[in-house]
Amino acid sequence: MANHVDLTAIMTALGGRQAMQDVLGVGASAISNYIARGSVPTHVRSKLYNALTARGYQVRLDDLSILCGPDAATSQIKKPMVLLIIGGGIAAYKALETARRMQQLGLDVTGVLTKSAAQFITPLSVAALTNQKCYDDLFSLTDEAEMGHIRLARSADLVLVMPATANLMARAACGLADDLATTILLATTTPILMAPAMNPAMWAHPATIANQAILRQRGIHMIGPTEGDTACGEIGSGRMSEPADIAATAFELAVKRPQSLAGKTAIVTAGPTVEPIDSVRFIANHSSGKQGYAIAVALAARGASVTLISGPVALPAPPQLQLVSVQTARDMQAAAHAALPADIAICAAAVADWRVAEASHAKLKKPDHRTDTQMQLSLVENPDILAALGQSDQRPTLLVGFAAETEDVLENATAKRHRKQCDWIVANQVGAADDPVFGSDQNHIMLISETAVENWPRMLKTELADKLADRIAMEFGT
Numbered sequence: 001m002a003n004h005v006d007l008t009a010i011m012t013a014l015g016g017r018q019a020m021q022d023v024l025g026v027g028a029s030a031i032s033n034y035i036a037r038g039s040v041p042t043h044v045r046s047k048l049y050n051a052l053t054a055r056g057y058q059v060r061l062d063d064l065s066i067l068c069g070p071d072a073a074t075s076q077i078k079k080p081m082v083l084l085i086i087g088g089g090i091a092a093y094k095a096l097e098t099a100r101r102m103q104q105l106g107l108d109v110t111g112v113l114t115k116s117a118a119q120f121i122t123p124l125s126v127a128a129l130t131n132q133k134c135y136d137d138l139f140s141l142t143d144e145a146e147m148g149h150i151r152l153a154r155s156a157d158l159v160l161v162m163p164a165t166a167n168l169m170a171r172a173a174c175g176l177a178d179d180l181a182t183t184i185l186l187a188t189t190t191p192i193l194m195a196p197a198m199n200p201a202m203w204a205h206p207a208t209i210a211n212q213a214i215l216r217q218r219g220i221h222m223i224g225p226t227e228g229d230t231a232c233g234e235i236g237s238g239r240m241s242e243p244a245d246i247a248a249t250a251f252e253l254a255v256k257r258p259q260s261l262a263g264k265t266a267i268v269t270a271g272p273t274v275e276p277i278d279s280v281r282f283i284a285n286h287s288s289g290k291q292g293y294a295i296a297v298a299l300a301a302r303g304a305s306v307t308l309i310s311g312p313v314a315l316p317a318p319p320q321l322q323l324v325s326v327q328t329a330r331d332m333q334a335a336a337h338a339a340l341p342a343d344i345a346i347c348a349a350a351v352a353d354w355r356v357a358e359a360s361h362a363k364l365k366k367p368d369h370r371t372d373t374q375m376q377l378s379l380v381e382n383p384d385i386l387a388a389l390g391q392s393d394q395r396p397t398l399l400v401g402f403a404a405e406t407e408d409v410l411e412n413a414t415a416k417r418h419r420k421q422c423d424w425i426v427a428n429q430v431g432a433a434d435d436p437v438f439g440s441d442q443n444h445i446m447l448i449s450e451t452a453v454e455n456w457p458r459m460l461k462t463e464l465a466d467k468l469a470d471r472i473a474m475e476f477g478t
């Protein structure tokens with residue numbers, strides 16, 4: 001089988017879709033086909049290989065994966081900058097090796113030490129290795145004059161936190177800003193990557209699990225921890241990922257153009273709708289909103305102006321987007337209509353197809369068991385928000401629906417794409433006992449367009465959202 005080729009990364013390295021078309025001498029549809037297949041013919045492979053190596057990248061020949069960025073001396077491009085926040089844990093020393101590896105990949109690195117990290121490594125060693133001033137004190141007047149913490153936070157292409165200790169993760173999840181590291185995490189608008197490292201019991205503690213979920217939901221990327229021996233001598237999950245892996249992930253995130261959807265407007269629907277039966281009961285479903293929220297966060301992180309229309313969920317409001325909270329399908333439709341015009345609409349909400357014809361304003365009484373053992377509810381169909389967007393005079397340029405199917409996923413989802421007149425359908429198989437998708441952190445989808453069906457591997461909903469947002473950016477040629 002041909003090796004999978006990551007055409008998104010190659011396109012970014014070459015400078016965008018048009019640059020890739022120019023290199024290959026093909027049109028946009030050929031590029032879309034290559035991306036859909038995840039592979040390229042041999043003659044295309046060698047053209048891409050030559051173009052990348054001519055630009056100073058080190059590339060593996062078999063799958064064209066980029067091992068190393070262009071040499072600073074030969075590159076005309078400003079190198080992406082990683083702000084490396086080093087937390088106070090025994091794994092802090094690995095930050096130095098990670099910094100060196102990131103530099104080898106063509107990234108600039110600026111270090112920030114927390115107070116407790118300075119117990120493990122010195123600012124001098126970080127500054128000497130990175131060739132940059134190492135910041136370590138929020139209230140240093142000199143630093144504030146030279147580069148305020150807000151500017152420092154915004155100047156990076158990626159903020160990398162390693163080791164992300166339980167304490168640092170908890171403070172970030174709470175939104176504290178009581179030192180330079182947490183202030184940067186609150187002030188930054190660039191992607192954040194955390195590499196957790198801690199004792200296995202601390203990693204498995206419900207408080208850390210909850211903090212991690214909050215951070216992920218806000219779009220923060222995580223790498224690790226892995227299983228193995230930890231510094232405290234206990235074996236389990238809590239060991240920080242290896243510097244080479246952290247550096248490679250940082251490279252991937254930092255070289256992405258985070259503002260690839262700047263200037264675009266997007267509507268995302270998420271979560272369930274609830275349809276009242278009476279003043280205390282309702283019809284709803286198990287949607288948690290995780291998938292829709294992750295997509296909204298991923299689009300906003302790439303610079304899109306996002307309106308997230310959400311049914312009732314237990315998720316925190318993500319930053320940097322407009323959240324419209326609704327209850328019923330009719331509320332959701334009104335909010336979607338009000339958010340038009342938009343370049344992009346993604347309907348990830350699990351909208352109730354029916355509502356009770358006449359919801360009672362008072363609590364319905366139980367039937368009298370002596371005379372009547374059945375309770376009848378009369379249902380009427382709800383408006384179809386996705387289909388209405390598809391037919392609207394202000395139809396978004398890219399309209400993406402979801403299809404939650406329990407069987408015949410491809411056939412049913414393809415029919416749904418036609419019926420609802422959307423450009424893409426994201427089909428997921430739901431309801432399996434071992435993987436209901438509803439409520440879980442992972443998803444496994446097929447992306448169906450007019451010309452192709454892509455089978456994406458199982459991944460975190462946040463990863464899926466990132467991948468989808470990158471595909472959308474490519475669709476707009478940015």
Ligand code: PMT
Nearest residue numbers: 287288289290291347350351384385386402403404438439
């Ligand atoms: O929220 P999570 O727990 O993270 O779970 C994610 C998810 C399973 C809810 C999500 O991945 C998903 O599949 N969302 C769509 C669920 C759904 O209602 O699918 P459907 O096949 O019934 O609807 C097809 C499409 O039409 C969807 O885009 C839906 O938003 C839209 N629709 C449906 C009915 C309606 N009245 N209006 C709509 O807009």
